[in-house]
Structure formats: C-alpha cells, structure tokens
Amino acid sequence: MTVQLNKSEMQHAIAERVAQELEGPCIVxxxxxxxxxxxxxxxxxxxxxxxxxxxxxVTDVDDEAIDPNLVNAGKMPVGEAxxxxxxxxxxxxxxxxxxxVDVAILGALQTDENGVIANWxxxxxxxxxxxxxxxxxxxAKKVFVTMSHTSKDGSSKLLKKCTYPITSTRQVDMxxxxxxxxxxxxxxxxxxxxxxxxxxxxxxxxxxxxxxx
Amino acid sequence: MSKIQQDITQALDCIxxxxxxxxxxxxxxxxxxxxxxGLTERDVNELTIVSNNLGESGKGLGILLNQNKIxxxxxxxxxxxxxxxxxxxxxEIELELxxxxxxxxxxxxxxxxxxxxxxxxxxxxxxxxxxEEREIDGISYILEKAIRADVALIRAHKADTLGNLVxxxxxxxxxxxxxxxxxxxxxxxxxxxxxxxxxxxxxVTPFIYIDTIVKAxxxxxxxxxxxx
Numbered sequence: 143m144t145v146q147l148n149k150s151e152m153q154h155a156i157a158e159r160v161a162q163e164l165e166g167p168c169i170v171x172x173x174x175x176x177x178x179x180x181x182x183x184x185x186x187x188x189x190x191x192x193x194x195x196x197x198x199x200v201t202d203v204d205d206e207a208i209d210p211n212l213v214n215a216g217k218m219p220v221g222e223a224x225x226x227x228x229x230x231x232x233x234x235x236x237x238x239x240x241x242x243v244d245v246a247i248l249g250a251l252q253t254d255e256n257g258v259i260a261n262w263x264x265x266x267x268x269x270x271x272x273x274x275x276x277x278x279x280x281x282a283k284k285v286f287v288t289m290s291h292t293s294k295d296g297s298s299k300l301l302k303k304c305t306y307p308i309t310s311t312r313q314v315d316m317x318x319x320x321x322x323x324x325x326x327x328x329x330x331x332x333x334x335x336x337x338x339x340x341x342x343x344x345x346x347x348x349x350x351x352x353x354x355x
Numbered sequence: 356m357s358k359i360q361q362d363i364t365q366a367l368d369c370i371x372x373x374x375x376x377x378x379x380x381x382x383x384x385x386x387x388x389x390x391x392x393g394l395t396e397r398d399v400n401e402l403t404i405v406s407n408n409l410g411e412s413g414k415g416l417g418i419l420l421n422q423n424k425i426x427x428x429x430x431x432x433x434x435x436x437x438x439x440x441x442x443x444x445x446x447e448i449e450l451e452l453x454x455x456x457x458x459x460x461x462x463x464x465x466x467x468x469x470x471x472x473x474x475x476x477x478x479x480x481x482x483x484x485x486x487e488e489r490e491i492d493g494i495s496y497i498l499e500k501a502i503r504a505d506v507a508l509i510r511a512h513k514a515d516t517l518g519n520l521v522x523x524x525x526x527x528x529x530x531x532x533x534x535x536x537x538x539x540x541x542x543x544x545x546x547x548x549x550x551x552x553x554x555x556x557x558x559v560t561p562f563i564y565i566d567t568i569v570k571a572x573x574x575x576x577x578x579x580x581x582x583x
Contacts, residue, residue, distance in 0.1 A: 194455060195381045196525050210384070210575045211526040217382050217435075228524055230531045230559075231381075231407075232463040235456025239476060263481070268443055269452060271434035272482065277456035280475040311479035 152320040155337060156288050158183040160247060160318050163286065168244040169198070171278060174216040176288040177247040190223065192243055194274040196234050199226025215274065238274065239281040246282035248275060250289040250317075252304045255351035257313035257326035259287055260306035269307075279310035291319035291348055298350040300324075300331075321345050324353060358518050358568045359547060363393035366567050369539045370506050372399045373426075377462065377507040377533040378406040378416060382435055385526030386415045387510040387543045388573035388580055394508070395419055403427040405502055407458065407529060408435045414580060423447065429502070431455040452482065457499050459532055464501035466535025466564075471500040507537035510571070511560065514544045515551070518565030519558045527559070534564040541567040545574070 147155060157179035164170060164180075166188035172178050181191060181202065191200035193214040200214055203221035214220045237243055250259040262276070263269045279285060292298055300317070317324040322345045323335035331353035336342065342355065360366040367390065370376060380386025391410075395418050402425050409428050410416035417436050419425055427449040433439040442448040453461065454476045464472050473496035477483045487498040509530040512523035520542060522530060534540050542565055574583055 193525075195384075196528050208577060209524065210577050212524045213381075213384055217384065222524075228522070228527055230527055231455065231459035231529045232532050235459050239456055239474065268440050269481075270440055270443075270450075271432035272452055272454050273432045274455040276454040276480060276482065277476045280478070307481045309480065310477075 147320070152290070154179055156318050156320055159323060159335070159337065160286055160288060161185070163316065164189055164245065169242065171238065171243050171246045171282065172214075173246070173248040173275070173278070175249045177249060178214070178216060178218070180247055190225075192234075192237065193220070194231075194234050194238065194278070196229050196231060197222065197226060198229070198237075199223035235274070235277050238277050241281055241283060243278075243282045245284045245286060246278040247286045247288065248278060250287045251299065252306050253287060253289065253300050253314070253317055253351070254304045255300070255302055255331055255353070256329040257315075257317070257331065258304060258308050258311060259314055260304040261309050263307045265306060275309050279312050279314075284316075285312070285314040286316045286318065287314045288318045291321045296348075298348055300349045300351040302350055302352070321348065330354065357516070358565060359516065360567050360569050363389060363569055363572070364396060366390070366541055366569050367393050367397055370394065370397065370399055373401045374399070374505040375403040375405065377502075377504045377509075377537050378404055379507070379509040379528065379530035379533050380406065380408075380415070381525070381528040382408050383411060383415050383575050383580065385510050385522075385528045385530055386410070386575075387508045387541075388415060388575065389543045389569065389571050390508040390541060391415055391419065392573055394424075395422060400424045401426045403429065405429045405458075405462075405504060407455065408432050409439050411436050412438050420448070427451065429453065429458070431458045453499075454482065459529060461499055461502040462529065462532040462536045465503040466532060469501050471498055473497065474499055502536060504537040505539065507533040507540045509533050509540065509542050511542050511544050513546045513548060513553065514542060514565070514568045515548050515553050515562070517550045518542070518562035518568055519550070519553050520544070520560035520565065521553060521557055522559055531560050534560045539566050540564055541569065543569045543571045545571055
C-alpha cells in the first residue's frame with residue numbers, strides 16, 4: 143500500500159533524494175522552492191553554496207541573527223559560512239556562465255524527453271521574470287531539476303515536447319520528481335530510481351516523455 | 356568641491372524627465388531607498404528605469420511606478436511587484452526583460468566603454484528573438500548591447516569624503532556595476548568617513564566613479580523600511 147504524502151512531505155522527499163547525489167568538494171547553486179530545501183539534507187562538509195545575488199558560502203541562520211541585508215536569491219534570510227565571500231552581480235554571473243559552479247539545482251514547470259526544460263514563462267500570461275535561470279542552465283557544469291511529476295489535473299509534466307517557452311536548449315543532467323529519478327544521457331531519459339512506495343507501472347502511466355528503464 | 360550633499364532634493368536635481376536612470380538593489384536589498392523616496396517628490400516623468408526589479412508593491416521603486424513616472428522598465432524579475440503586471444496589462448508601462456546575468460554584464464560593459472558582448476545565455480529562447488546570433492569556435496552566442504544611463508542611484512555602506520565606497524553583505528549586488536555606467540552617479544551610504552580611513556585594499560568602488568554622496572535616511576531593517 144502506498145503512503146500518501148502531503149505536498150510539503152513530497153517536496154522534502156525530493157530534496158532529500160537530490161542531496162544524495164551531491165558529492166564534495168563542490169559548489170552548488172540552489173534555486174527557489176524545492177531546491178532550497180536540499181540544503182537541509184546535505185551531509186558532506188565540503189559542499190559550498192553559491193547564491194547569484196552575490197554570496198559564496200551560504201548557510202542557514204538563527205532567527206535572532208537575521209540580517210535584512212543578508213539574503214539568498216529567494217530574498218530569504220541566510221547566514222555566511224566560514225570562508226564566505228561577497229561579490230557583485232557581474233562577478234556572480236561570471237562564476238555561473240564561466241563554468242565555475244559545479245551543480246545548479248532548479249525547479250521546472252515542464253521537461254521534455256531530451257531533458258530540455260521550461261521554467262520561466264507560461265503562455266497567455268504576462269512574462270514578468272526570468273532571474274538567473276537562463277544563465278544557470280548555460281553555465282553550470284551539471285544541472286539537476288526538481289519538479290512535481292504531474293499537474294493538478296493529473297497530466298504529465300514530463301512531456302515529449304515542452305509546450306511552455308524553453309529556458310535553454312541545454313539538456314539537464316538529472317530530473318527528480320515525487321515518483322522517480324531520471325538521468326539524461328545523450329538526450330535520452332533513463333529511469334534510475336523509484337521513490338519509496340512508487341511502482342514502475344505508476345511512473346509509466348504518468349509520464350508522457352519516452353524513457354528507458 | 357565637496358561631493359557630500361545634505362539636501363536630497365538638490366542632489367536629485369540632475370534627473371530630468373525622459374532620463375534613463377540605473378537604480379541599484381535586489382528587491383529592496385541594497386536599493387537606494389532615500390534617493391528613490393526623494394525622486395517621488397520630484398516633478399519628473401517618462402523615466403526609463405534599469406533595475407533588477409521595480410521594487411515591491413508600494414515600496415521602493417514601486418512608489419515611483421504607482422505615480423506613473425516610469426515609462427519603461429529594464430530588469431530581470433518584475434514578478435516581485437504585482438503592480439507591474441497590472442500596469443503592463445493596461446499598456447501603461449513598457450518592459451524589457453533580460454536574464455539577470457545579462458543585465459549585470461550589460462552594465463559592466465557599459466561602464467567599461469564597450470558596445471556589447473556575445474553570451475550563450477538565452478540562445479534558442481524567446482529572449483533571443485531579434486538579437487544577432489553568431490558562432491564562435493563552434494559555440495552559439497547572441498549579441499547583447501551594453502547599458503549606459505544618464506544617472507545612477509546606488510547604495511553603499513560607507514563612503515569616504517572622496518567617494519571611495521565599501522558595501523555591506525548581499526546589499527552589494529548591482530550597485531558597483533551601476534556606479535560605472537552613468538554620466539552622473541549619486542550614492543547613499545550609512546556612514547561617511549574621512550579620506551584615508553578606508554583601507555585601500557578593501558575599497559570596492561574607487562572614487563573616480565562617484566559624483567554625489569548623501570547620508571541614508573531610509574534604511575531596510577528587520578521590521579521593514581524605517582526612517583532614521
């Protein structure tokens with residue numbers, strides 16, 4: 143019998159699974175949403191977090207130590223790790239585009255069967271923000287994507303082709319959902335793990351994109 | 356002549372209707388809140404504002420937006436102020452969306468006297484439409500133009516009397532770049548010290564870029580924006 147997780151539990155389960163893929167020493171950039179939760183599950187010491195608004199060496203912060211001028215890309219209060227540094231936005235994105243960030247963990251609205259993602263705009267709505275998503279996709283050595291497997295109406299968000307505007311032509315490296323984990327190799331999705339209690343039949347049923355098992 | 360100006364309104368005298376103005380900050384963090392507030396008091400309109408966001412609803416640049424003084428916004432993330440969407444829907448504001456790294460690099464290029472640069476960011480996406488694409492050593496890039504402006508309003512932590520600047524934590528963001536990319540640069544700071552008091556090794560923005568220094572009267576605290 144499958145245990146039904148609520149939304150928050152599901153997000154934490156995804157974040158915990160992503161954290162298992164991180165091996166130090168490495169520099170990781172965390173996007174807004176589920177990616178931010180990954181930090182709670184990182185066990186290795188030599189993983190440094192980069193945030194594009196200008197800090198290398200992000201840690202969490204106690205309530206009493208919150209500084210309104212020390213935040214992450216989601217404008218949430220953070221702390222500074224031992225060995226941290228601050229820099230301007232151009233230097234920060236030079237690190238990103240220049241291939242100096244090892245892993246970017248991003249949220250996505252859709253992924254296609256080649257590992258191309260859409261995460262910044264929805265057709266028919268005003269396009270109001272892109273932030274650093276396009277830069278992270280072209281520049282990070284590896285890109286991990288976290289997303290819910292299906293939309294509210296139950297339709298797959300892992301599609302043959304994205305129907306939303308793509309964020310980059312670059313194919314991501316791994317996709318993590320509440321149902322499964324996929325690796326992308328040579329533009330092909332391969333199922334590498336099922337989340338606890340999930341069957342392969344359920345993944346097949348809820349995935350429009352082609353994948354190998 | 357001293358660069359220090361006590362009167363905020365007078366400091367902003369250089370801004371005319373129709374100007375392009377760079378405004379530092381990542382949301383309200385590192386935004387020159389005193390200068391923005393001063394600008395809301397001035398009779399200028401049709402401004403083109405270059406800033407990562409247009410403030411938050413009714414805060415920072417959001418006040419200027421609600422006064423209909425902004426003709427066009429150039430930035431990377433307008434989502435943080437829902438009023439921008441409403442104005443855009445009603446045709447009251449033009450918007451130009453740039454990836455955050457492109458916005459930063461275009462300012463850097465503008466300040467460094469370059470016309471533009473080629474970047475991989477955005478290639479093959481809707482934000483590349485209308486931009487020159489070029490292959491260099493087998494990699495596709497798009498041409499992004501530099502950004503230069505009439506005036507920059509920026510925020511730093513400390514200035515010395517010459518205008519050398521140091522910043523504070525993640526309030527640095529776009530400010531040092533904007534300091535280089537406008538004809539007139541006005542900085543607001545928490546503290547002004549004598550020349551010689553800042554360690555030359557730690558100066559982030561050398562005084563060559565700075566025209567006017569004012570003391571911050573509106574600061575971001577845990578409790579929100581307060582007047583000091």
